[in-house]
Amino acid sequence: MRIISQLLAIPGVIAAGEYAYRGDRFSFKGEMSPELARMASILCRSNTLMTNMQAEIFSAFAENCGCKPVQGWVVHGKDVSVCVVGNYFCFCRNTRGLLNDVMTIMRAKVGDIEENPLVYMYAKLGGDVNEKLY
Amino acid sequence: MSLDNLMQVPGALAAFQYDDRGDLKAHQVKEGSELTPQVLDLLAHTCVANMAIATMEARGWEALTGQSGFEPIQGFSLVGLDWSAVVGRNHGVVVKNRDADYEAAFAALSAYGA
Numbered sequence: 668m669r670i671i672s673q674l675l676a677i678p679g680v681i682a683a684g685e686y687a688y689r690g691d692r693f694s695f696k697g698e699m700s701p702e703l704a705r706m707a708s709i710l711c712r713s714n715t716l717m718t719n720m721q722a723e724i725f726s727a728f729a730e731n732c733g734c735k736p737v738q739g740w741v742v743h744g745k746d747v748s749v750c751v752v753g754n755y756f757c758f759c760r761n762t763r764g765l766l767n768d769v770m771t772i773m774r775a776k777v778g779d780i781e782e783n784p785l786v787y788m789y790a791k792l793g794g795d796v797n798e799k800l801y
Numbered sequence: 802m803s804l805d806n807l808m809q810v811p812g813a814l815a816a817f818q819y820d821d822r823g824d825l826k827a828h829q830v831k832e833g834s835e836l837t838p839q840v841l842d843l844l845a846h847t848c849v850a851n852m853a854i855a856t857m858e859a860r861g862w863e864a865l866t867g868q869s870g871f872e873p874i875q876g877f878s879l880v881g882l883d884w885s886a887v888v889g890r891n892h893g894v895v896v897k898n899r900d901a902d903y904e905a906a907f908a909a910l911s912a913y914g915a
Contacts, residue, residue, distance in 0.1 A: 703866055710858060717854070718879055721847045729840050734881030738898075741878040742855045743907050746870030752880065760870075766904050774880075774898070 670776040671696050674757050677772075679765045681747070681758040686712050688754055699758070711749075711756040714740060738774065741766070753777035804829045807892060810909050812900030814884055818892050819845035836895060844895070848888040851877045876907050890914050 674683040675696050682697025686708035693708035695701075715737070722735040739752035748766055750757045752773035759769050807816035808829055815836045817828040823846035830836050852874060859871035878887040886895050887903060889910030896906055 706862075706865070710862070714854070714858075718851075721851075721879070722881060725840060725843060728843055729835070729837055732835065732840055733883030734879070734886075736882055738880040738882065740851075740880060741876075741903065742859070742871075742874060743876040743878070744859060744871035744874055747868075764904070766907075767902060770880075770901070770903055 670755060670772070673772055673776075674755075674769060677759075677765065677768060679760040679762045680769065681760065682707075683755065683757040684708065685755050688712065688715075697758070707749075707756060707758070711751045712754075715751060715754075738777075741770070804892070806912065807894040807909055810887075810894050810896060810906045811902040812897040813894050814897055815841060815895040816893070817841045817845060817895075819848065820891065821849065823847075823849035834895075841895075844886055845893065847879070848877065848886070848893055851879070852888065852890075876910055878903060878906075 671683045671685065674680050680697065682695055682699035684693055684695030684704055684707065686693045693704055695704040699707070718737045718740050722737045725732050726735045739750065742749045746761055748759055748761055750759065750769050750773060755773055755777055757769050757773065759765050804816035804818065804827060807813060813831065814834045815828060815830045818826045820826055825838065825842040825845045828838060828841050855874045855877050856872070859874055863869055863871055876887060876889045878885050880898065884895050884897055885901050886893055887906035887910065890913065892910055892913040894906055894909065
């Protein structure tokens with residue numbers, strides 16, 4: 668649940684939650700009713716399965732093409748985006764800088780960012796990040 | 802419009818253009834990338850499918866919940882292990898996850914009518 672709390676601490680995040688790959692268990696926090704969170708969990712689970720199926724097909728064309736396993740997906744709407752990494756989902760507003768921050772935190776927790784996420788985020792600034800931070 | 806602007810997106814490995822059926826119409830691949838035209842063509846087809854599904858879900862979600870702000874869908878991104886495909890209306894860019902700037906990618910795609 669810590670990742671959900673971290674996401675909700677970011678201004679502009681509407682709701683965040685966790686869903687089970689199998690079954691109908693879910694948990695969430697934010698501006699969303701339990702029924703909407705249940706529907707969001709189903710939607711995210713089915714889309715994640717779909718993207719995994721697509722990656723399987725990609726790998727049939729080009730083994731080690733770099734897409735498999737899929738980490739997640741993003742739907743970028745007019746004012747709101749839905750981000751999914753692993754079995755976590757996050758609904759956030761399209762305010763400047765928010766999408767990248769949300770994705771960095773989600774990938775750091777359940778994706779492929781192995782180093783300190785703070786270093787990763789500051790790496791965008793360039794220069795010797797470790798020297799600046801530590 | 803050429804694909805050069807999309808290749809300027811941070812971490813860009815490839816940029817591509819596709820028609821409404823998902824057939825690949827043009828592409829650029831960064832030297833050294835292992836992405837092939839075949840993979841990009843398949844990617845383009847999944848882009849069309851995913852954008853259609855996202856639109857269907859957004860429309861349904863807005864109707865069911867009364868929430869707004871989802872439609873029209875501006876883009877979709879598939880986040881793979883090493884790279885992410887970020888797509889808009891008829892264009893897409895593949896970016897290395899390590900350098901990915903999703904907002905910059907969606908902003909660049911909006912110039913192509915995403």
